[in-house]
Amino acid sequence: MVSGEILEPYADALMSLAQSSDKVERIGEDVAALLNLLKESPELDEFLSSPIVKAEDKKAVLQRISGDQFDPYTKNFVNILIDRRRIIFLEGICKQYQTLLRQLKQTVLAEVTSAVELSESQQQSVREKVTAMTGAQQVELDTKIDPELIGGVIITVGSQVIDASLRGQLRRIGLRLSSST
Template identity: 60%
Template sequence: MTSQVAAAEIAQPYAQALLSIAQSKNLTEEIGEDARTLLSLLSENNQLQNFIGNPFIQSENKKAAIGRIFSESSNPYLRNFLLLLVDRRRIVFLEPILQQYLVLLRQLNQTVLAEVTSAVPLTEGQEQAVREKVIAITNARQVELETKVDGELIGGVIIKVGSQVIDASLRGQLRRLSLRLNQ
């Protein structure tokens, strides 16, 4: 818990600096997409995560890896930012920095993140219905969906927006029914 708080404290100014660079170059969305891609890559590849987080691997090797991951055609500002993190020995905080950048980008765009858990993958129409429901609840301009599939729900969805949870799952309905019957 304490390490998460420390990581958040370190990540905040770096994420703000990255957003400032992105705004000055009018690249906020492009860097946001690159950040999402990089976060996805890190979550799927434990070797890369361990390589970046290992303090015993020399900075030159980490810079070479960043150079291979981010070719010349990729965003030079993000690549240079990552190299700066290596120089400052803050690359270990890459995930919290990128996550915080996305939080700041959502605030800038008046976008909310809705975590949707469903029993089966949602169709495009169902995703749009969830977006409309979340916009009605939060008064946000846009909704970014993060979807997960959980077969234990039996049916329906659970939508989490910030600290608010809407449980429209069959499992949740059965649990509420059971509580009413036990009273």
């Protein structure tokens, strides 16, 4: 419900603004930076979401944090969200914008879970596999570490899941052994 009524219209509006001003990539970088700020600082997210904090204070804090890092269009957009009391949806709107940007660039998001940090060559190998699998022009990786996998990776692209983890292989062996007895 929130997605259809709030996130999508605001993300669509930001994308339209970005396209008309030829700043799709620049605003995409700003959106990624905003998401990173919110991820790294739960306190900032809580501060922005608080109905007790005045709009002017929220704007002042964001201005101090961002400085001249963000494009004026991005700053104005965030200020509109604050004024309209929609700033609590900032993370969702940013993620929706990234989805629109991926569609525009024909990029696929692959969520990769591994037991350890992947090297650059391993990441490139995953990108090639996903490109071959989906036919996308570009592949964006969202990596996560899960030591319980023991080894290998799990790649999720949309509803497709490729489980090449050691834990998954052991589970499949266990299933085969239990079904053959």
